[in-house]
Amino acid sequence: MAGWQTHDGVAVALPLANVDTDQLIPARFMSVPRSEGYGDYLLHDVRRDASGALRPEFPLNQAQQASVLVAGANFGSGSSREAAVYALIDAGYHAVFASSFGDIFASNSVNNGLLPARIKPETYDELVSFIGKSPCEVRIDLKNGQASFNAKQLDFVLDETWRMKLLNGWDDIDLTQQHNAQISAFKSKYAQTKPWAVPASNV
Template structure:
């Protein structure tokens, strides 16, 4: 998983409430046997019309939005189905963090498992961040170590669960995080089987 320490890039505002995972990643892009090509599916029906032409009025299709790394989202972003593809598509597209007042519960778990930073902020901070954008777009720096968003001459503070923050800063997914405890796991396993040898099987393991 790519480490997240301090990152600068474009931000796009998507203030609509209840943008669900069906909108984020339409079902047509769930058919593959791997994760490839999911960046093409991200917000596909908002980015393109029925004939496949780009919708120039959609914020991510505007000129100058190719470096978008952050979203400023409306309430309950990521609600709906449990499809992890929504998070995978975000990361493949280049989105590394989303700020909003609330997120879908399963989407939040999927984000934490894959290194997508979700920042839950009070409505007043979201309003301030929105007011500082130019027609819904702008530039942010997110410093995860200092737990702050920097925009122009303002700083917005945030809190992230310490374990999730540590994993992001080290670039560890759930498996990588578990493997940091490998020595303790092996020691426990050996001690447990020594105390309960019948569980190890007839060959002693």
């Protein structure tokens, strides 16, 4: 995963709350290997009609070039499916701005380089009316936690650990392996003090 510091792109508003992961990617598409790309499945059933054709009135369809999503509260609530994040990334998105996120979705986002930028509910309201139905230019400064939507500047909140991870593109497995000695020591002591917690061979 590559780190990033700034992003220049186009923002689109999806003024809906509780956009859950079942909507972000319906379950029936989740058996597809990632290499085939998940972009076409993003919000599939709300974005497309029964025949699979794009609904012209749906905000994301009016901004095919968009890379930043501004959405309502509780974005990404529901299941742990990381495919919801893959769908956003494969459709070209770098960030989602919302007043709150599902916990697992937010963590999955950061693990894939997608910024879950938290903004105040009143900022969200302003932003939605500011963007309206015409997608606008956006610049995100990840390091300083700021974004400008055309002339409108705002601050967003991001856990410091997540900021570092996004900036540096850190891979957790590499990081963890630097602590192998501590993990081994913990494991030995744990097995001694909690023998009942150690599974028998193949549990």
